[in-house]
Amino acid sequence: MKVDIKGFAKPLIESLIAVIIGILVGAIILAFSGYNPVEAYSxxxxxxxxxxxxxAMTLSAATPIMLTALTFGLGAKTGLFNIGGEGTVYFGAIAALILTNIWGNILMGLLGGIIAGIAWMAIPALLKVFRGVNEVVSTIMLNWVAYFLALYIxxxxxxxxxxxxxxxxxxxxARFPIIIKGTELSWAFAISVIAALVAYYILWHTTIGYELRVSGYNERAARYAGINPKKTVIWSFVLGGIMSGLxxxxxxxxxxxxxxxxxxxxNIYGYGFDGIGVSLVGRNHPLGIIFSGIFFGMLKAGATAMQIEAGVPLEMVRVVQGIIVVTVAIPGLLDLLKRVVRK
Structure with missing residues (x-):
């Protein structure tokens, strides 16, 4: 199988440039705010x-957001703007708590997350397919429904x-073993990496993956090729629900x-929203998401040291993190907008 080196090199170079720009802009803001940017970044x-x-803490922080990034990335490959990962995370967590307390093993917890994810994502999928409801509107509203319903439960x-x-x-x-004692890194990280590899295999080595990508690239051409767009929408939401539920x-x-x-x-709020940025930085590619997830995990894990060692207050740390994230996500966002305009 021939590998398109240029196809990988261009987005990689663009992302690296965006990282450098984001770090430099963050350094300027730190300097103007009276903090030493060299000490802060060090x-x-x-x-x-x-x-x-x-x-260990970096990889631990990357674990859940890699999965929620796959939810958004799979949707983007299908031409959808699925931002419903946030609410799906809540029900995946609740289902795991309930089923593990009944059966007491890891497999039932994973199965509970998968079932809950599919069930919740089925709502915007059916609204999209049968009523033509825009997925952005439905998933935003359902995130809030999920938040208050989950709070009640x-x-x-x-x-x-x-x-x-x-x-x-x-x-x-039913708890994952800890890889390094004294840290939060468990074998759950392996589940996230495996999920990303499975998503890659599905997208580029299966018929349904081909249909998802063709439908996302040009829906009209997909119709002429005999691909059912309703089927691809449902599959995209189902796969996305599995990832966020997990x-x-x-x-x-x-x-x-x-x-x-x-x-x-x-402790579970915001993972779905973080996943959007992770996916955009990884250019909505499952393999890119692995590395962008680790990059985001690094920003999260290093925030505490930035406060303690460099004396940068939490609010300023978040400002710098936000600037870096937005800057790095711009190339992926532009790709997504180009695809929307093309459609």
Whole structure:
């Protein structure tokens, strides 16, 4: 099989340039705000990559957002703007908590996340196929429905009787083993990498993957080729639901120390939205998402060191992170907009 080196080199170079620009813009803002950018970035990279602990925390932070990025990326390859990963994560986490407390094993937790993800993503899929509802509108609204419905379930149905600040916990028998003791890195990271590899295989080595890509590139041409666009839409949402549902499940089963949903869903909120940026930085490609997920994990893991060692307040850390993320995501966003305009 011939590999298109130029096809990989161009987006890689564009992303690297965007990373450099984002870092430079962040450095300028830090300097104007009275902080030493060299010290700040040194602390960030040292905290995220300078030790075994730093690497472990980086990979741990990357684990769930790689999966939610696959949800958005699979949608983008099909010509959809699926931003419903956020709500799907909530129900994947809840399903894993309930099923592992009933059956007490990892497989049931993963299965629960998958089923919950497919079920929740089926709603915007059916609305799109049978009623023509734009997926951006439906998924945004359903994210809020999911948020408040999940809060109700967490508070009313599965609270921890010994600690009202969190839900019931994943039992010991259903928790992923920790790879490096004293860190949050578990074998859940392997699930995310395997999922990305499976997504790559589906997209480029199966009939359904070919149909998804053709439909996303040019729906009219896909129709002439005998491809059913309704079928590709449903498959895209189903695969996306599996990924985000798994994200919620493995976050519960592989994140010490609580292995539960905390008050206000603080420990699972935002993963779906972060996944959009990760996917755009990875150019909506499953293999690119692995590396962009690690890059985002580095930014998250190094934030604490940036505050402690360089004295940069949390708000400024988030400003710098946001600037880097937006800058790096621009090339992928432009690709997506070009595809929309072409359609």
């Amino acid at each position: 602390a960030l990279f040292d905290g995220a990559l300078g030790s075994k602990y730093g690497w 967490i508070i009313q149905k599965i609270p921890n009787p010994k600690d009202p600040n969190k839900t019931i916990a994943i039992p010991l028998s 994200a919620g499940a493995i976050e519960m089963m592989g994140r010490p120390p609580s292995y539960a949903i905390s008050q206000g869903m603080a």
